[in-house]
Amino acid sequence: MIGIAERGAFLRHRHRLSWAESVPWIAAVAAFFLFPSYETLGAQVLIMVLFALSLDLILGYAGIISLGHAAFFGIGAYTAGILSAQGWGEPISGLVLAAIVAGIAGFISGWAILRTTGLTLLMLTLCFAELLREIANEQEHYTGGDDGLRGIRMDPIFGVFEFDLFGETAYLYCLAVLFIMFVVARAIVHSPFGQSLTGIRENIRRMHAVGAPVHLKLVTIYAISAAMAGVAGALLAQTTEYVGLTVLSFIRSGDVLIVIILGGFGRLYGAFIGAPLYMVLQDQLAKQSPEYWLFGIGLVLVVVVMFAPRGVLGLLEDLGARFRRDSR
Amino acid sequence: MTAALSIGFDGLAYAMVLFLISVGMSVTMGLMGFANLAHGAFAMLGGYLAITLMREAGIPFVGAIVLAFVGVALISVVFERTLYRRFYAKGELDQVLFTIGLVFMSIAVCTLIWGPVNVVPIVPDFLKTQVDLGFREFPAYRTFLILVSLAIIVALWYGLERTKVGAQIRAAVNNRRMAQSIGIDVDRLFTITFALGSGLAGIGGALGVEVLGLTPFYALEWLVHFMIVVAVGGLGSIRGAFVAAVLIGVIDTAGKYFFPHAGAFFLFVITIVVLLWRPQGLFGRA
Numbered sequence: 001m002i003g004i005a006e007r008g009a010f011l012r013h014r015h016r017l018s019w020a021e022s023v024p025w026i027a028a029v030a031a032f033f034l035f036p037s038y039e040t041l042g043a044q045v046l047i048m049v050l051f052a053l054s055l056d057l058i059l060g061y062a063g064i065i066s067l068g069h070a071a072f073f074g075i076g077a078y079t080a081g082i083l084s085a086q087g088w089g090e091p092i093s094g095l096v097l098a099a100i101v102a103g104i105a106g107f108i109s110g111w112a113i114l115r116t117t118g119l120t121l122l123m124l125t126l127c128f129a130e131l132l133r134e135i136a137n138e139q140e141h142y143t144g145g146d147d148g149l150r151g152i153r154m155d156p157i158f159g160v161f162e163f164d165l166f167g168e169t170a171y172l173y174c175l176a177v178l179f180i181m182f183v184v185a186r187a188i189v190h191s192p193f194g195q196s197l198t199g200i201r202e203n204i205r206r207m208h209a210v211g212a213p214v215h216l217k218l219v220t221i222y223a224i225s226a227a228m229a230g231v232a233g234a235l236l237a238q239t240t241e242y243v244g245l246t247v248l249s250f251i252r253s254g255d256v257l258i259v260i261i262l263g264g265f266g267r268l269y270g271a272f273i274g275a276p277l278y279m280v281l282q283d284q285l286a287k288q289s290p291e292y293w294l295f296g297i298g299l300v301l302v303v304v305v306m307f308a309p310r311g312v313l314g315l316l317e318d319l320g321a322r323f324r325r326d327s328r
Numbered sequence: 329m330t331a332a333l334s335i336g337f338d339g340l341a342y343a344m345v346l347f348l349i350s351v352g353m354s355v356t357m358g359l360m361g362f363a364n365l366a367h368g369a370f371a372m373l374g375g376y377l378a379i380t381l382m383r384e385a386g387i388p389f390v391g392a393i394v395l396a397f398v399g400v401a402l403i404s405v406v407f408e409r410t411l412y413r414r415f416y417a418k419g420e421l422d423q424v425l426f427t428i429g430l431v432f433m434s435i436a437v438c439t440l441i442w443g444p445v446n447v448v449p450i451v452p453d454f455l456k457t458q459v460d461l462g463f464r465e466f467p468a469y470r471t472f473l474i475l476v477s478l479a480i481i482v483a484l485w486y487g488l489e490r491t492k493v494g495a496q497i498r499a500a501v502n503n504r505r506m507a508q509s510i511g512i513d514v515d516r517l518f519t520i521t522f523a524l525g526s527g528l529a530g531i532g533g534a535l536g537v538e539v540l541g542l543t544p545f546y547a548l549e550w551l552v553h554f555m556i557v558v559a560v561g562g563l564g565s566i567r568g569a570f571v572a573a574v575l576i577g578v579i580d581t582a583g584k585y586f587f588p589h590a591g592a593f594f595l596f597v598i599t600i601v602v603l604l605w606r607p608q609g610l611f612g613r614a
Contacts, residue, residue, distance in 0.1 A: 065421050116607040118420060119363060123559040124603055130552060131596040138590035250552065254428060261425055291436040298432030305426045306414065 024272040028175055032168075039167040045279050046174040047235050050181055052259040052271035054228035059257075060266030061189055062221050063201030064114070067122050067253055068129030069229055071109075072102040074136065074248035076230025081149045081237035082142055089155040091238050095177065098234035099227040106226020110219040126250065133248040148244035152237060163239070170239035177235060181228055186268060188224065197221055258297065261304060264311025273312045333464060335582045341470040343577025344477035345539050348532030349550075350557040351484070351569045352525015358501045358564015360416050360518055363423045366430035367529060368547035368554050373434075374400045374530025375542045376442055382450050389452040393534050400530030401523040408522045431547045438544035449537040473535050480531070481570065488566060497521055501564040502613075553580075556599050562612025571610060 031042055051073055058064040076098035083094050113124040136143045143149055156162045163169050188194050200207045200214055207214050237243045246252060255278070263274025278297075285293040308315050353367040378396040381387040387395065411430075415423050451469050458465040488494035500507040500514050508514050533546075540550060557576055561568030579598055584591030602610065 059421075065424065067424075112604055116603065119357065119555075119559055119563065120603050120607045120609075122363075122420075122424070123555055124600060126552060126555070127596045127599045127603075131593065131600065134590050134593040134596065138593065250548075257425070258428075291439045294432045294439075295436035298429040298434075298436065301425055301429030301432070302411075305422050305429070309422060 021269070024269060025179070032171055032175075036166070036168075039171045041279070041283060043167055043170045043174045043239050044236075045276050046171070046178050047232050047239075048256070048259060048275040048279055049271045050174075050178045050235070051229055051232035051256050052263070052275055053178075053182065053185055053268065054225045054232065055256050055260050056265050056268060056271055057185060057188070057225040057228070058222055059260060060268075060270070061194060061201065062197040062218055064218065064222065065122055066125040067250070067257070068125035068127070069225075069256055070248050070250070070252035071125075071129035071132050072106055072226035072229035073233035073236075073252065073256075074129070074132060075102045075105050075226075076233030077237040077243045077247040078136065078143060078149070078233075079230065080234035081152050081243040084152040084154060084238070084241075085149060089153050091154050091157050091173070094238060095231055095234050098230045102230020102233070103223045103227030105230075107219060107223035110222035110226070114215060114218045114222060126253070129248055129253055130250065133245060136245055136248055143243070143245075146245060148242055149237075150242065152241040152243070154238050154241065163241075167239070174235050174239065177231065181231060182268070185228070188221075189268065193217065193220075258301060260311075262300070262311055264313030267313055270311055270313050277312065330464075331585065335585055336578065337466055337470065339578035339581035340574070341473050341577075342539055342581055343573040343575075344474055345532050345536035346553060346557050346577055347570055347573035348477055348480065348535070349529045350554045350561075350573060351566055352522075352528050353554060354558045354561060354569045355497070355501070355525055355564055355566070356518070356522055357558060359497065359504070359514075359521055362412070362416060363420055363427065364412070365424060365427035365551060365555070366434065366547065367427075367526070368550050369431055369434040370400050370404055370526040371529040371533030371536070371550075372438065372542065372544075372546040373403065374533035375447070375537045375546070376438060377530070378534035379447055379450060379537065379542070380442075389450070389455075393531060396530045396534040397527040400533075401527030404526030405519060405523045408519055412522070431551070434547050435544045438546075442544065444544060447537060447542040449542070451538060469538055473539070476535065480528070484528075484566065493517070493520065553595075556595070558609075560599055560602050560609055562609025564613075565609070565611040568609055568611030 028046070032039065035042065051069075054072075055066065055069050058066060058069075079098040079101045080094040083097060088094070109128050113121060113128070116124060137145055139145070154163050157169065157173055161169050161173070163173075189197075196207070196212055196217055199212070200217065204214060233247055236247065259274035259278045260270055261274070262277055263270030263272065281296065282293055285296050304311065310317070349368065349371045352370075353364055356362050356364055356367075374396040377399050378392040381392040381395055382389065411426075415426055455469040455472050457468045459468045459471045488498060496507065496512050496517055499510075500512060500517055504514055533540075533542075540546070543549070553576065557569055557572045560576065561570070561572030575598070576595060580592065580595045583594040587593065606612070
């Protein structure tokens with residue numbers, strides 16, 4: 001048996017910041033100064049990092065496989081977009097509202113579907129996103145339907161920082177929001193609540209047996225994850241001033257799943273490796289030809305699943321472990 | 329009345345294609361618990377094979393369909409032996425990602441070979457007419473499609489219910505460990521089932537070009553529909569796949585007929601309702 005004190009020490013140790021954790025943030029700030037012409041792409045990458053981070057919370061920590069996480073991304077994007085198109089251009093309140101609406105949608109849908117498992121759960125997440133896409137397509141009056149939502153005009157952030165043409169403000173805005181969301185996510189996964197989620201992922205029967213309110217915990221993290229995905233969607237709507245139906249598409253749900261698999265799930269920082277890797281590759285390969293991109297990403301998926309199921313971060317960890325062993 | 333008849337007829341033709349393609353996916357999922365999201369790629373391959381054989385090699389329609397079955401079945405065995413079997417023991421997530429990877433690659437390969445545009449279906453001359461059923465005329469091709477599919481379904485039912493291999497498959501779906509322990513070679517059985525299911529998908533893809541169209545994105549575009557048939561019908565249940573295919577086919581056709589802008593809406597609502605009510609599907613085992 002582990003004593004209370006030891007357990008506390010274990011949690012504190014896991015929670016402790018390591019120097020390596022500053023690397024992605026330094027890289028993100030450095031990228032701002034080093035690649036000034038890529039800031040628009042950079043903002044998209046940061047949004048993808050946040051979206052993937054939200055998926056990591058449910059996939060990596062609670063073991064929920066979703067093929068429809070774009071549902072919440074899309075809800076956030078349309079909430080922020082419609083709010084602005086209707087004349088309310090203040091960005092921060094748009095983000096907050098997007099998080100609330102997406103979170104509520106996550107809570108309600110999660111309550112209904114998280115009683116199921118396996119293929120059924122997969123199908124329900126997928127169908128929920130597809131259903132929303134049909135609704136968005138049909139409600140042209142609000143969403144612009146197939147043509148997309150136009151007429152989004154954002155006010156300056158805090159009334160000071162205007163969104164510029166080169167995407168500088170957008171990049172820093174996304175980075176700041178991502179940082180805040182990351183701190184929240186990190187606190188969640190290292191909390192007792194986060195630990196109990198891992199317990200559910202590893203052995204759900206046992207968690208039932210010890211009397212943990214499994215369903216409520218799953219629904220809670222699902223709603224939190226949905227809110228975070230909603231913020232990512234809202235950022236996209238605000239920085240590009242456009243929302244298209246693709247925010248709700250199956251492809252987007254697939255993209256974010258691939259990103260987190262590439263980077264490595266269940267470790268928060270996987271999103272920071274997967275998203276730039278995926279999007280820079282996509283940017284470069286799709287320029288050559290879309291077939292190269294599709295073949296490449298398909299092949300990468302197969303290879304990763306076969307030989308590196310824990311993603312790039314997993315590979316790095318293995319390398320690190322070997323290095324330490326050798327030097328001992 | 330005319331509308332209802334058209335919807336019923338077109339919905340049935342559509343349902344038959346959905347069934348032929350999805351039934352293999354359902355049985356492999358029931359048998360090995362393998363989530364094969366790339367199953368639609370085999371249907372796509374069947375479509376391209378049949379069209380190419382007819383157009384380039386001048387092989388008659390029926391021959392091309394049969395060759396599509398054989399060709400796809402053989403190719404699927406190669407995939408099963410070399411790649412798929414590495415994933416039987418792995419988790420659902422790995423299976424999903426692996427097969428989505430295959431879907432992406434299939435899109436790229438088919439675009440390079442056959443080009444990105446929609447393929448024009450080839451309908452043989454003897455099926456270009458209308459069939460007069462007394463009260464109404466129906467397009468001969470779709471009538472033929474429905475009849476052939478029904479014949480295949482009867483053959484499938486007979487094979488599963490009345491032959492030894494069929495009994496072994498049913499036993500393995502019900503309880504794989506028990507089947508293994510009484511000496512059934514489940515491994516070999518699975519290869520046979522996989523080939524048969526993929527071959528049927530090949531036929532469905534070949535016959536269904538006129539209904540579903542055919543582009544390199546086929547496997548991705550129709551993936552959701554195939555998965556819905558499997559999930560709503562219940563894993564491993566042929567009867568379930570049939571009922572689900574008819575249900576989905578007719579509802580989707582009716583939805584698109586009456587509400588062209590949001591036709592698939594009803595499809596997803598019905599699926600969600602069915603799965604919340606019966607998570608194991610209509611005919612699945614809890």
